[in-house]
Amino acid sequence: MLTTEKLDDLAKQINTVAPINTVLVDTSHWSGESFLSDWDRADIAGGFIAPMEPVMLYGARIGETTGACRAAKTPRWTCAAVGDALGAEKSDLGQASPPRAPWPRPPTPGGTSSGVDAAKR
Numbered sequence: 001m002l003t004t005e006k007l008d009d010l011a012k013q014i015n016t017v018a019p020i021n022t023v024l025v026d027t028s029h030w031s032g033e034s035f036l037s038d039w040d041r042a043d044i045a046g047g048f049i050a051p052m053e054p055v056m057l058y059g060a061r062i063g064e065t066t067g068a069c070r071a072a073k074t075p076r077w078t079c080a081a082v083g084d085a086l087g088a089e090k091s092d093l094g095q096a097s098p099p100r101a102p103w104p105r106p107p108t109p110g111g112t113s114s115g116v117d118a119a120k121r
Contacts (some may be wrong), residue, residue: 003080021088060075
């Protein structure tokens with residue numbers, strides 16, 4: 001289960017690589033059902049169940065870490081918690097662009113990793 005402590009640890013690891021200004025949680029890769037047909041949506045407010053999502057802080061509980069309490073209906077609440085932990089200005093559900101290579105490739109034997117290396121010679 002994702003907890004505040006695990007999220008804070010993850011944020012520390014990520015923030016050592018690069019500062020984060022936007023967090024997007026892409027739920028399109030989630031292949032399972034988020035809510036089964038025999039579950040009752042009225043049980044979400046009672047804290048007995050929450051839609052299963054790829055990112056859920058404390059099982060989508062709001063304001064509590066265990067037991068029956070109000071639960072989030074969407075992963076947006078967890079997105080905000082992840083964004084806050086990372087110090088991001090924005091967080092939401094969405095799809096990110098494919099990653100760009102923000103750092104030079106490792107050097108190849110007998111070659112250079114970037115134009116910067118070549119300019120130093």
